[in-house]
Amino acid sequence: MTIAIRQVCHPEAVRHFSAAELRRHFLIETLFVPGEVKLTYSHIDRLVVGGATPTTGAIRLESHRQIGSPNFLDRRELGVVNLGGAGRVQTDGESHHLDPRDALYVAMGTRDVRFESLDESSPAKFYLVSTPAHARFETVKIGLDRARRIDLGDAANGNVRTIFQMIHPEVCRSAQLVLGMTQLKPGSMWNTMPAHVHDRRSEVYVYFDMQPDTRVFHFMGEPDETKHLVVANEQAILSPGWSIHSGVGTSNYTFVWAMGGDNQDFTDMDMVPMDALR
Numbered sequence: 511m512t513i514a515i516r517q518v519c520h521p522e523a524v525r526h527f528s529a530a531e532l533r534r535h536f537l538i539e540t541l542f543v544p545g546e547v548k549l550t551y552s553h554i555d556r557l558v559v560g561g562a563t564p565t566t567g568a569i570r571l572e573s574h575r576q577i578g579s580p581n582f583l584d585r586r587e588l589g590v591v592n593l594g595g596a597g598r599v600q601t602d603g604e605s606h607h608l609d610p611r612d613a614l615y616v617a618m619g620t621r622d623v624r625f626e627s628l629d630e631s632s633p634a635k636f637y638l639v640s641t642p643a644h645a646r647f648e649t650v651k652i653g654l655d656r657a658r659r660i661d662l663g664d665a666a667n668g669n670v671r672t673i674f675q676m677i678h679p680e681v682c683r684s685a686q687l688v689l690g691m692t693q694l695k696p697g698s699m700w701n702t703m704p705a706h707v708h709d710r711r712s713e714v715y716v717y718f719d720m721q722p723d724t725r726v727f728h729f730m731g732e733p734d735e736t737k738h739l740v741v742a743n744e745q746a747i748l749s750p751g752w753s754i755h756s757g758v759g760t761s762n763y764t765f766v767w768a769m770g771g772d773n774q775d776f777t778d779m780d781m782v783p784m785d786a787l788r
């Protein structure tokens with residue numbers, strides 16, 4: 511298991527970042543490495559983001575000095591979304607079958623978490639987001655059928671999409687983690703425009719369901735100082751509370767968004783008026 515550390519950047523410093531610096535601090539280029547658990551520890555809301563890509567055998571979520579407790583989930587909770595082929599997640603010996611697109615909320619206090627693929631020729635790709643937790647809730651699997659579904663956007667604006675709220679107070683209890691998936695319809699390319707910020711919560715996006723030669727231009731930065739990251743399939747973006755997080759693709763795509771912070775109120779967003787964007 512590997513864990514990379516990302517420090518916090520002040521927005522006044524980010525104004526001067528080159529494309530390479532912006533990528534080094536905010537983009538996670540590689541999430542899925544066959545046979546490995548690969549994590550990034552971000553100091554924005556202490557979000558841990560990564561991938562577990564089991565091939566032949568089971569791989570384990572280990573703790574680390576950075577986590578500061580004997581087991582990874584002693585003082586944390588975990589969201590898992592399967593972006594690959596069918597797989598299994600074992601939580602303290604209990605087996606959870608995760609089909610493609612299924613999510614699992616794993617409770618604080620779970621000692622042993624293992625990941626397995628059902629077919630090594632089509633390995634599972636478990637996308638992981640973990641936040642600190644103060645209380646134990648139930649470990650629960652959430653398929654898209656159990657998610658809270660919001661259809662929005664319109665063809666004229668190129669943003670017809672469905673938001674599936676998966677780890678959300680009305681679906682599954684958690685200490686602070688809120689997570690879901692947004693699928694764009696073919697012909698729609700925009701997400702989250704008009705843009706918003708929410709200084710109460712940090713957010714992380716992972717874009718997937720993309721072809722090798724398509725890209726998402728992901729917009730970040732303070733509303734009056736926007737910048738972009740050019741993002742390929744299965745890459746993630748760390749979005750501090752002061753930053754907008756919106757993207758336009760060269761084709762349609764799907765993304766998982768996840769948040770941690772002061773509240774779990776999805777609708778608590780500060781919308782950015784169009785004439786405020788720079």
Ligand SMILES: O=C[C@H](O)[C@@H](O)CC(=O)C(=O)O
Pocket residue numbers: 671673691692701702703713755767776779
């Ligand atoms: O705070 C909420 C997040 O930014 C996303 O849920 C937005 C999103 O999925 C979309 O507009 O498509």
Ligand SMILES: [Zn+2]
Pocket residue numbers: 706707708713755
């Ligand atoms: Zn947001």
